[in-house]
Amino acid sequence: MAVKKLPESELKAPGVLIKTKSGKQFNITSNADRTKFTLWEITSVGYEKISSNANYGVLRDKVPMGG
Numbered sequence: 001m002a003v004k005k006l007p008e009s010e011l012k013a014p015g016v017l018i019k020t021k022s023g024k025q026f027n028i029t030s031n032a033d034r035t036k037f038t039l040w041e042i043t044s045v046g047y048e049k050i051s052s053n054a055n056y057g058v059l060r061d062k063v064p065m066g067g
Contacts, residue, residue, distance in 0.1 A: 002047065
């Protein structure tokens with residue numbers, strides 16, 4: 001599901017920008033009370049939602065660091 005902007009509900013707390021060696025960019029956002037985290041891939045048209053989870057580490061492990 002691609003969106004042009006991140007939902008307001010995901011911008012209530014600081015997020016994390018991740019850049020891979022190949023140049024892909026990902027963003028991990030969270031809701032205000034930090035009970036749900038969402039992994040987004042940043043694309044040329046906006047953001048592609050990859051996954052949501054209550055555990056930040058689970059999403060961090062889904063980022064393809066090698067490429």
